[in-house]
Amino acid sequence: MADSSSYQYDENSETFPFFLLTILLIVTVPWTLKVVYDLLFNNRVISLKESRLKLYGIDKETDKENQSNDLKKIKTLEKLYELQDSKKTDEFKKFESEFIAKQNTKSKTKQIIILTILWTFIAIIYKSINNNSKIFESGIAAFDPYEILGISFSSTEKEIKSAYRKLSVKFHPDKLPAGLNEAEKLSFEENFIRISKAYQALTDEVVKENYLKYGNPDGPQQLSQGIALPKFLIDNGFYSLLMIVAYMAIFMGVIPYFVSKWWSKSSQFNKQNVHVNTSSLIIEKVFNLKKGSVIDHITVLEWLSHAEEFKIICPELNSEDIFEVFMNHINRQPKQNSISEELKFKIIAKTHNLVKFTLVVASCFNHLELSIAIINTMKSLAQAINTNADKIKYELLQLPGVEKLPELDLSNSLNSIKNLEQFFMLEDDQKLKVAGIEQEDKKQFMTDLKTYTHTVPKLQVLQHKVKVQGQDYVSPGAIIHIELKVLLTGINWVSSQKNQFNQLFNAKEKLNNELEKYEAIEHLLDTHKKMTEQETLLPLVAPKFPVTKDLEYVVLMVGQGKVLQTPIFVNNLNWSDNLTGSNYEKFDKKNFKQLIDEQLKLNKPLQLNVDDISGMKTSYITIPCPTPAPEKPGSYSFKVYLDNTGMFGNDEFVNVSYRVLSEEEIQNVENINVQKRRLAGEIEEDPELSSDSESEEEEEDEKTDESDNNSEYSDINTDTDDE
């Protein structure tokens, strides 16, 4: 067997260690660098506060220049956390800080141990290479004409010649010293050949070229292939068997094992990070839901209680126990003895992802009623409110420090206060009565309320339009999207003044040319860039929810009683200038309201002061439409639900109508546009700016007409109140 082999083996361990060393170094060096880098720069022990700020895009260490800009933002966030923490139960607070600490300090000990082992291996291999004299011998044997002749690399031709002469005299076969045996004679001869070859390599053109090209004066050499393993491992019966077994174990055992383990783990959870069993269960439930059946948040919670995730977290609890945990949570019932607070913390925190997934499934099945029930479930869980139990007034339970609402006499006029908007219009003492706060706690409650109004935004839709990229009308079959202009104000702002605010902001934006930046090329190419450029929203004030939740708005598009597309979650809206700006406090909301009321009564054109809102900013929400505009010209509309996923009483519903123009109308619009452009072109030469203002006025008229016709705002609040 040994003879039949045409391969060379690495008998002297000349190649194999290098091979091993290379592989080890390829893995170890970058890994070590990464770990060292992390240890040096990223392993600061981050405080709870800092890590929380980091979640909202503020890093105190890295952007020091921005700090002045962010200072107000940081203050608001800190206030928010302070308020939330003061209302949170001690257990949940403890678990949350543990949870955040765990996320931030990833344990490196395991990595360091593995790295140490790898470096030890490298050291051993390096040492064995150093000790292996064979490697150095073969290195010496390599052809180096300068070394053979004993000259330096920079020697001149003269020096080469003289060195060659000296050596050739010494080793010339004709001039061998007497009394040498055969072996010595042979070595002398070999040396002479080497010397003459070396000389030729440095002087003869052909040989020199051979040397430079192939590293050998004789020209190209036969390539030798070999196996970088010692021969005994392969040719010897026992070791070769061992080798085969090892190979088999690796390729048929170890690799398939890890791959299958990875595969089964990854196929256990779907793309939304929900266990496949749970996803099957939810899809099956939604699929089997009979059309028109009554669904509310209790139904959704019942479904969720069967989720596989909970069986993994707490195998000892059955679905009824889980359901009980849910119900106790939303009913704000005191602790039960049987289930630990830590488990409750985990169970309630886990619902976030599951409810969101259920909403996606429901919207895929176009189920509007179920979708709304699911959104309500999100709110119920976040605020620990059971809308069934606390009929009508449940919104007020979200106020900081309000655990339970007092029973007011039916005759009491305060009994009609049902939602947050009404609540914030009351006088301080009335607020106390409605919320059931004792007089001695008044001071605390009022400061909490003040923080609350600065940290909880309220979304108001100012303007809405169906748009086509690059043209100001909707042509048949065009790809359309909806653009909502929204304003985030404090929760205590009145929502009935949207029209006035809209006019104010339009005037302000025109005055300051604020919209010009949206005409840049990247905005024209990507309609949704506007939205993504906006600030990340601040976290949700929900002290009852175990972990800090992001404030998100969900956009549901509805047509003919059906959800048209999967929900869009919006988390980017400008808030900091509005909630923390200097004008926020100064702005007299009551005065503003009175002013508007008076002006409306007198039927005067509105006279508003743009300076009132100078520090504030509007935001945009752009929603891609599932289908292109209809082919037939006419009027159409979308209904858009804009719901806060974490709190009640902050939802909007808009009916966005649009007109698909016919061929003739399009022609007309194009003609008008061309005329306008022509006029604008003339104006550049014309010093008088009369016609420009005219055309702008026209545009404005068109816009206001449209918005007047189309906008029929109605709050979703009123709907729920009827129930």
Place this chain on the structure above:
Amino acid sequence: MSFNSTSDGFNGTESNSSQQASIKKISIFTPIIYVSLLLYSLIYLQKYVAKKKHAKSIETPSIFEDNYKSREIYYAIKESKFETSNGSNKIDDNLILSALIHRGASVIRYKIKLTETKQTFDILYKLGSMGEDFFERYEREFNLIELELQDCIKEYAMLTKSTNAQKYMEICQNACFNEAIKRRFAFYEAKLDHKLK
């Protein structure tokens, strides 16, 4: 190990191996046996996998909540009839026919529901929200209702001795729609109660 010596060694070994090459006679049956063994093992594996798959698919329930309950009702009635055919409590032919119509109606309901939700399932599958297993279950459902429908028609032919499957289908469809209307009505009442509560 210098350059020279390497090439020498290589040359030497090569010449050795070329000298040793010799022709060995192999029986014609060797490849035949080899191929047949391979084929047999592949067929066996395929059969084994199919059997396992079949066993699994029998075990997994339908994605419909009531899991072909009307079929079970029908067979329960039918079997009890045959058992007591010589006894006094003979089951009315109309009863068994109505059970069959109910069964047919539910098959039609399944069919409508499956075709209605086809797009939804595709979207969910593409979103990566659905596990492979569930999607397979869903696709299996189409075959199941086809089989169920054939079985219904066969039973109908046996019961009424008529081969007019079209008429049976029409009756079932009407029954299905009537059931749907009834259910809707009940839900509206329930909703009203829910609101009044």
